[in-house]
Structure formats: C-alpha cells, structure tokens
Amino acid sequence: MSISSPETTPETTTVAERVYQALRSQIGSGELEPGAKVTERGMAERLGVSPTPVREAIRRLELDGLVERVGPRTTLVARIEEDASHDLAEVEVALRGLAARFAARHATDDELDELDRLLDEADDLVILIRARHRDGKPVEKHADRFLDVLGRFNEQVNAAAHNPVLLRLLEQSRSLTRSRQREISRAHLLAGDEFGADRYAEHRALVIALRGRDAVEAERIVTEHAARGLLDLRREQ
Structure with missing residues (x-):
C-alpha cells in the first residue's frame, strides 16, 4: 500500500493527514488488530512515505485513543472496550x-x-x-x-x-x-x-x-x- 504525494496546495490534504486517515482506516477495519505494533519506520515503509508524517499521524492517533505508547519507541494499537x-x-x-x-x-x-x-x-x-x-x-x-x-x-x-x-x-x-x-x-x-x-x-x-x-x-x-x-x-x- 502506497500513499501518493501530490504537489501541496492550500486545498490538498497533507501527507500526514493521508497517513493518519490510512492508519485510522486500517485500525477500524481490523487490518491493524488490537495489540499490533505501530512503528514510524515500519509504517513509513508500508505506506511509502517518510517517517515524519507517520510520527505526526501516530501522535494524533494517541490523542484519539486508538494507539497507546508503552515504551519510548513502542506504540501499540489500543484495545477499545x-x-x-x-x-x-x-x-x-x-x-x-x-x-x-x-x-x-x-x-x-x-x-x-x-x-x-x-x-x-x-x-x-x-x-x-x-x-x-x-x-x-x-x-x-x-x-x-x-x-x-x-x-x-x-x-x-x-x-x-x-x-x-x-x-x-x-x-x-x-x-x-x-x-x-x-x-x-x-x-x-x-x-x-x-x-x-x-x-x-x-x-x-x-x-x-x-x-x-x-x-x-x-x-x-x-x-x-x-x-x-x-x-x-x-x-x-
């Protein structure tokens, strides 16, 4: 799975936003199961982007309660009751x-x-x-x-x-x-x-x-x- 990076305009969604939406979708669909590890480098390779937008997307997912940080470099898909x-x-x-x-x-x-x-x-x-x-x-x-x-x-x-x-x-x-x-x-x-x-x-x-x-x-x-x-x-x- 790859996320294209068209030329940025005020109307164009940022790469970080597209990464965020892609990860939300994968979590919601179960493609990324509860407890699955989410790493900047691994997701960057998977989505075909640099680690920076992945880092921003993971921060947003943490605020949403969809992922949780369990260590300095370890983030897991949250188990939502x-x-x-x-x-x-x-x-x-x-x-x-x-x-x-x-x-x-x-x-x-x-x-x-x-x-x-x-x-x-x-x-x-x-x-x-x-x-x-x-x-x-x-x-x-x-x-x-x-x-x-x-x-x-x-x-x-x-x-x-x-x-x-x-x-x-x-x-x-x-x-x-x-x-x-x-x-x-x-x-x-x-x-x-x-x-x-x-x-x-x-x-x-x-x-x-x-x-x-x-x-x-x-x-x-x-x-x-x-x-x-x-x-x-x-x-x-």
Missing part, C-alpha cells in the same frame, strides 16, 4: 446532529440545490437497483454508485455547516471507518435487502428543514437517523 466504543458512537451521533444544525444556519442556495440533485440521482438508482434485483441482474455497479451518491450527500451536509473545527471533531469521533461502513452497507445492497436504501428518504425531510432554516428539526432528523444507522452497522461488527 465495548463501553468506550459505545461512548464514541454517541459522541459521533451528537456531532452529526450539530453539523446539521449549523448547516441549517449557513448552507448556501447552491449547496442546497446540490443536495436535491444528489437525492434525485439516488432516487433513480434505487429504482434501478430494485428492478435489477427483480430481474436477477447484477447490481454491483449501481450499488457502488448509490453509496457514492449518499457519501457525497453526507459530505455536502457537513460542508454546509461551514465549521472546520466541528468537522475535525466529527472525523476524529468516527466509531466505524468510512470503508467499514461502506463494506457493510454494500454487502446488504448486493444481497437485495436494501440495507440503508429504505432509510435514505429521510434525507428529503432534512433538505426541507435546511431550506426552512429550521435548525432544531434538522438536528433532530440527523441525530435520529445517525443513531439508528450506527446501531444497525455496529450489530454487523
């Missing part, structure tokens, strides 16, 4: 709701129009996926597109909050990585039980609340939706 994992999920749900509250206050008309466009695209994909399941046809490509669209929708809602500090906290509080969430949802979509597809209609109500600048309703919709979604996903762990 079930209670702590549940607490983290509760924090994530609350932050998602708070992001929706901010979005109701600060979303631009263009951002709201993009949310509607994404849901229109999702509508078409749901119809197509259901029809292909009925006809016994493969749905992999369309399921991936559907998940991509919903991912962009969620990112757009968060971006519409226009609160970088909140978004950093939300990223740090993820109880499941994006890749793990997608893996679980994709498996259900391919199986034909429409895991997640039957709930995304709530997103229409969210956009209505955002357009009405109803921060309380927007927060309620997202909080309830996120709580149910995380509960379902965590049952798959």
Whole structure:
C-alpha cells in the first residue's frame, strides 16, 4: 500500500493527514488488530512515505485513543472496550446532529440545490437497483454508485455547516471507518435487502428543514437517523 504525494496546495490534504486517515482506516477495519505494533519506520515503509508524517499521524492517533505508547519507541494499537466504543458512537451521533444544525444556519442556495440533485440521482438508482434485483441482474455497479451518491450527500451536509473545527471533531469521533461502513452497507445492497436504501428518504425531510432554516428539526432528523444507522452497522461488527 502506497500513499501518493501530490504537489501541496492550500486545498490538498497533507501527507500526514493521508497517513493518519490510512492508519485510522486500517485500525477500524481490523487490518491493524488490537495489540499490533505501530512503528514510524515500519509504517513509513508500508505506506511509502517518510517517517515524519507517520510520527505526526501516530501522535494524533494517541490523542484519539486508538494507539497507546508503552515504551519510548513502542506504540501499540489500543484495545477499545465495548463501553468506550459505545461512548464514541454517541459522541459521533451528537456531532452529526450539530453539523446539521449549523448547516441549517449557513448552507448556501447552491449547496442546497446540490443536495436535491444528489437525492434525485439516488432516487433513480434505487429504482434501478430494485428492478435489477427483480430481474436477477447484477447490481454491483449501481450499488457502488448509490453509496457514492449518499457519501457525497453526507459530505455536502457537513460542508454546509461551514465549521472546520466541528468537522475535525466529527472525523476524529468516527466509531466505524468510512470503508467499514461502506463494506457493510454494500454487502446488504448486493444481497437485495436494501440495507440503508429504505432509510435514505429521510434525507428529503432534512433538505426541507435546511431550506426552512429550521435548525432544531434538522438536528433532530440527523441525530435520529445517525443513531439508528450506527446501531444497525455496529450489530454487523
């Protein structure tokens, strides 16, 4: 596994950020198991970067409680107890709701129009996926597109909050990585039980609340939706 290093711009994520996200993903997916040793040199070689960004990423993972230093040069993937994992999920749900509250206050008309466009695209994909399941046809490509669209929708809602500090906290509080969430949802979509597809209609109500600048309703919709979604996903762990 290698992490590319494009020319840095103000909009480009730093190498350290990409290393951090890669390690978070590997810890969340179980690729790096609890108790596994995480070394600067070893991870630098594994990810194809220098040790410096790995050092910074490990510091951030320590603050997140995902790794723990047990010696001057020894860092291990932390063993997160079930209670702590549940607490983290509760924090994530609350932050998602708070992001929706901010979005109701600060979303631009263009951002709201993009949310509607994404849901229109999702509508078409749901119809197509259901029809292909009925006809016994493969749905992999369309399921991936559907998940991509919903991912962009969620990112757009968060971006519409226009609160970088909140978004950093939300990223740090993820109880499941994006890749793990997608893996679980994709498996259900391919199986034909429409895991997640039957709930995304709530997103229409969210956009209505955002357009009405109803921060309380927007927060309620997202909080309830996120709580149910995380509960379902965590049952798959």
